[in-house]
Amino acid sequence: MPDPDAPVIVWFRRDLRLADHPALHAAARSGRPVIPLYVLDETPGVRAPGAAARWWLDRSLRALAGDLQARGSQLILSRGVAAEIVADLAEETGAASVVWSRLYDGGAIVRDTALKAALKDSGMEAESFNAALLSEPWALKTKTGGTYKVFTPYLKALRASIGDMSLHDAPKRLRAPRSWPSSDDLDAWALHPRRPDWSTGFDGTPGEAGAQARLHHFIDQDLAEYARGRDVPAGDATSRLSAHLHWGEIGPRQVWRAAEAAAHRRPHLQASADKYLSELSWREFNHEILFHHPDLATANYKPAFDTFPWSDTHTALAAWKRGRTGYPMVDAGMRQLWATGVMHNRARMIAASFLIKHLLIDWRVGERWFWDTLVDADEANNPANWQWVAGSGADASPFFRIFSPMGQGERFDADGAYVRRWVPELAKLDARYIHAPWTAPDEVLARAGVTLGQTYPRPVVDHDAARRRALDAFKGLSSPLTPP
Ligand SMILES: Cc1cc2nc3c(=O)[nH]c(=O)nc-3n(C[C@H](O)[C@H](O)[C@H](O)COP(=O)(O)OP(=O)(O)OC[C@H]3O[C@@H](n4cnc5c(N)ncnc54)[C@H](O)[C@@H]3O)c2cc1C
Secondary structure: OOOOOOOEEEEEOOOOOOOOOHHHHHHHHOOOOEEEEEEEEOOOOOOOOOHHHHHHHHHHHHHHHHHHHOOOOOOEEEEEOHHHHHHHHHHHHOOOEEEEEOOOOHHHHHHHHHHHHHHHHOOOEEEEEOOOOOOOOOOOOOOOOOOOOOHHHHHHHHHHHOOOOOOOOOOOOOOOOOOOOOOOOHHHHOOOOOOOOOOOOOOOOOOHHHHHHHHHHHHHHHHHHHHHHOOOOOOOOOOOOHHHHHOOOOOHHHHHHHHHHHHHHOHHHHHHHHHHHHHHHHHHHHHHHHHHOOOOOOOOOOHHHHHOOOOOOOHHHHHHHHOOOOOHHHHHHHHHHHHHOOOOHHHHHHHHHHHHHHOOOOHHHHHHHHHHHOOOOOOOHHHHHHHHHHOOOOOOOOOOOOOOHHHHHHHHOOOOHHHHHHOHHHOOOOOOOOOOHHHOOHHHHHHOOOOEOOOEOOOOOOHHHHHHHHHHHHHOOOOOOOOO
């Protein structure tokens, strides 16, 4: 006879919310006691969050713990090899089942598959749910039964697949177990950056309430301008939901539904809402790519790039990381990243392109820097976008499309507001020269208080020469650039 008081363990991972959480909903509905668990996982092969992401995680866990407490529950924290911790806790508490939300990176899949089998072998129930995606990465198939490799048809298929969007509310109360297992102290995990602590200016309000507030602010204030303004780094037109989505403080179904409802209420928002939902769908597409290419962060999606002659002289890398390349748009982006843990998408593209094409540094080096410094660093979105910029990725921008940081600046930061904000030593420079200060006459520089090579660096590479060098390197690739 199954014990009705045997608890359900809800293993939280990147689903740090209570609403629209199918695993938590199932646990609450079972009527059993619920033990919410978070493990700071040390499983080999599972990518550990970078330093900036750990800062976010720290705050997000505090928010989740508070939200659970308000429902009569408690978040149990433990650190180590997750499968061992979950299995031990299940045994210790006499749990009837363990439930969680699925993740789609290779390391997590291997870990979770083995754990599910082990739990079932020992007579427990184990069930996983989808809380992170609109569509599971294996669900959409092309007419010939293959996986999508091109975004536009994928988007069409995704939109056609979207059906019932009803969402689960957060449970009002959670039944507590007879006694609570022991928990780590979050402070002892020291998730906060140290030596140096560069987190003082980090952007965002981690946690479910912060995510909901951000979504509503965006829908009410910024959605109308999104289609026009999303490419302007100095503007505020994007949703800034990426870290919330990465940590699962909000689900894509909640976001999708809110944008569609806004467009339904105010039809003039439709074009902007469509653009927004299409950007959100890149997240889905990238998860599909990651699921089918678990080594996305380390291997070229297009193997033709395996012979690319990357430069191994990395003296310019330090300048790139510190935002001192002498190219103001690149430097503004890199400094925004360091100061806030986020970077506007347009600046990410410009900075990544500069590293890969102007400096000929392997995209994996940049991917790892972003992994450590972005609060939204994501197993799917980060490598997929780096490969997109490099040209080695799925449906990627061709390698030979080389961004000019000056041209990008003139187009997307015409008055130089973004550069002035993040590169204050150029703040007084005439807009005509702000994206190429080395072209300014001496008296213009002097009036703005700029001394090249002293107050602001000269360019680390010459744009035209770097462009030619990149195109020559690309021409050397032998095999055709077709996807695998
Ligand atoms: C080199 C590079 C690295 C990147 N690394 C990451 C990363 O680690 N994590 C991450 O979430 N995004 C990454 N992006 C994508 C994009 O820059 C961010 O998602 C976006 O800037 C987040 O701001 P937002 O939430 O205001 O976006 P919005 O414009 O409001 O978009 C809404 C949501 O759609 C999704 N989205 C938007 N653009 C993309 C995109 N190009 N690819 C995938 N999803 C997208 C995000 O979840 C985002 O929150 C990267 C882009 C580049 C060029």
